[in-house]
Amino acid sequence: MAYKPQYYPGTTSVGKNRRKHMSGDLEKLRDISDADIVTIMGHRAPGSDYPSTHPPLKEMGEPDCPIRQLVEPTPGAAAGDRIRYSQFADSMYNAPAIPYWRSYWGAINCRGCDPGTLSGRQIIEARERDIEQYTKVQMDSEMTDPALATMRGCTVHGHSLRLDEDGMMFDMLARTELADNGNVNYVKDQVGIPLDRKVNSGKPMSEAEVAKRTTIFRHDNVPFGGAIGSRKFDEGLIALHHMWERRSKWGFRPE
Amino acid sequence: MVTKSDTESVQIEIFPQRFLKPDTAQRLLDEIFQGGGILRITVQGPNLPRMVPYGPGKGLPIEEHKNMLLELADQALELRVKVGRIWLELDSEDRIEGIRAACERMLPFSFTIKRKQIFHTKPTVSDYAKYGGEVDDKRILGMIDPKAKRERDMAILSDTGGDS
Structure with a gap:
C-alpha cells in the first residue's frame, strides 16, 4: 500500500483544517484574477514582462550535475526571474490560516520557495512567476478570509489586536476597506502604495464560518485539548x- | 483595597470588545460627557500614522487617517489613534453606573469597565524632561505619552474639573 502522509494528529475541526492546509487539499472559495494578484503584490505592473536576474537556464549551459538533471526547475527558475515575496498577516480572531500553517503549506506544496514564519505574519519568497501562482492559491482558497487576513509587505501590525467595528483586522496603513456591497477591496498594494483601482478580494466569511475553518486553537472556540470536559485529551x-517529552529526555545527546 | 473613604475621585478603563470608529467614539464620549462628573479623559489605542512609516512607500500620505476630529465642550482634538481604550477619572464612584449605562446605549458590542489606578500621581523622569521641575496643574500627569505634544494632543476643557 502506498504511503499516505498523516500530516497532523487529532480529531478536532482545527486538526482537520491543519491537515487540509498541509496536504494542499484546499477548497477554492473565490477567483481573484492573476492581474489583481499582481497588482496587490506590487512588484511589477500587470501584463509587463518579468524582469530577470540571469538568462534562462537553457541558455546558460549548466554544468554536468546529477542533481540538476534530477530536479526540474520551476518555471520562474528556468526563466531566470527575480526573487520576490508575498507576506500575509492573519488575525488571531480565528483567521483561517496562521503563520506556521502557511509555512507548512508552502514548504510541503510549493517548489522552490522559502517560507519565513514570524509571530504575526508569514512571508514566502520565490521566483516571481512562482510566487504569483502560490499567492493566488492562498488568496483564492480557504486559507484566506479577506477580513481576517491581509497581504501586508510592511507595517503588518494587526494580528494580535482587536478587530475593527466592521470585523476587519486593524491595519495601520488602511490597505483594505469593507465596501457597501460587502466585499473587501484592496485600495493599496501590500506595502501601502495607493492603487489606481480598487481590487476586490471577496466577501468576508461569517463568524461561524471562520470558527469552522480556522487552524487556530482557542479556548473560546476549539481548545487544544479537544472538547471541554471530555475524559481524554x-x-x-x-x-x-x-x-516534548522525547525532546526533553533525549534531545540532548552529546556523545 | 480602595474604598470610598480613601479617595474622592475614581479612575476607570472602558475596554470595548472591538476598536471604535471615530463616529462611535465621538457619540460615546458625548454621552459620557453629558452625564457629568468627568475630571479627566484619555483615549488610547494603536497609532494611526499620517504617512507610511516604512518600506518602499515610505512618506506617502495616508488619506484615510486625515481630518479625524474628536470634539468635546467646544474643543476639538485631532484623533491620532484607533480608539481601543477610554480612560476616565470621575469625581465619584457613584458615576460608574452612569458610564456603564452610556456604554450600553452607545456600543453595539460588549465591553468591560475596570476600576484601577490609571494616571500616575507623581512626576516621572519623562514628565521632568517634558514639563520641567514644577508641574502647575497635576491633572496633566499621565494624560499623554512622552512623545505626544501637549498643545496638539491634550485640551483643558474646564479649570474647575467636571461639572461638580
Missing part, C-alpha cells in the same frame, strides 16, 4: 506532549 495534544 485530543490526540493532537497527546502527540505534542509526546514530542
Whole structure:
C-alpha cells in the first residue's frame, strides 16, 4: 500500500483544517484574477514582462550535475526571474490560516520557495512567476478570509489586536476597506502604495464560518485539548506532549 | 483595597470588545460627557500614522487617517489613534453606573469597565524632561505619552474639573 502522509494528529475541526492546509487539499472559495494578484503584490505592473536576474537556464549551459538533471526547475527558475515575496498577516480572531500553517503549506506544496514564519505574519519568497501562482492559491482558497487576513509587505501590525467595528483586522496603513456591497477591496498594494483601482478580494466569511475553518486553537472556540470536559485529551495534544517529552529526555545527546 | 473613604475621585478603563470608529467614539464620549462628573479623559489605542512609516512607500500620505476630529465642550482634538481604550477619572464612584449605562446605549458590542489606578500621581523622569521641575496643574500627569505634544494632543476643557 502506498504511503499516505498523516500530516497532523487529532480529531478536532482545527486538526482537520491543519491537515487540509498541509496536504494542499484546499477548497477554492473565490477567483481573484492573476492581474489583481499582481497588482496587490506590487512588484511589477500587470501584463509587463518579468524582469530577470540571469538568462534562462537553457541558455546558460549548466554544468554536468546529477542533481540538476534530477530536479526540474520551476518555471520562474528556468526563466531566470527575480526573487520576490508575498507576506500575509492573519488575525488571531480565528483567521483561517496562521503563520506556521502557511509555512507548512508552502514548504510541503510549493517548489522552490522559502517560507519565513514570524509571530504575526508569514512571508514566502520565490521566483516571481512562482510566487504569483502560490499567492493566488492562498488568496483564492480557504486559507484566506479577506477580513481576517491581509497581504501586508510592511507595517503588518494587526494580528494580535482587536478587530475593527466592521470585523476587519486593524491595519495601520488602511490597505483594505469593507465596501457597501460587502466585499473587501484592496485600495493599496501590500506595502501601502495607493492603487489606481480598487481590487476586490471577496466577501468576508461569517463568524461561524471562520470558527469552522480556522487552524487556530482557542479556548473560546476549539481548545487544544479537544472538547471541554471530555475524559481524554485530543490526540493532537497527546502527540505534542509526546514530542516534548522525547525532546526533553533525549534531545540532548552529546556523545 | 480602595474604598470610598480613601479617595474622592475614581479612575476607570472602558475596554470595548472591538476598536471604535471615530463616529462611535465621538457619540460615546458625548454621552459620557453629558452625564457629568468627568475630571479627566484619555483615549488610547494603536497609532494611526499620517504617512507610511516604512518600506518602499515610505512618506506617502495616508488619506484615510486625515481630518479625524474628536470634539468635546467646544474643543476639538485631532484623533491620532484607533480608539481601543477610554480612560476616565470621575469625581465619584457613584458615576460608574452612569458610564456603564452610556456604554450600553452607545456600543453595539460588549465591553468591560475596570476600576484601577490609571494616571500616575507623581512626576516621572519623562514628565521632568517634558514639563520641567514644577508641574502647575497635576491633572496633566499621565494624560499623554512622552512623545505626544501637549498643545496638539491634550485640551483643558474646564479649570474647575467636571461639572461638580
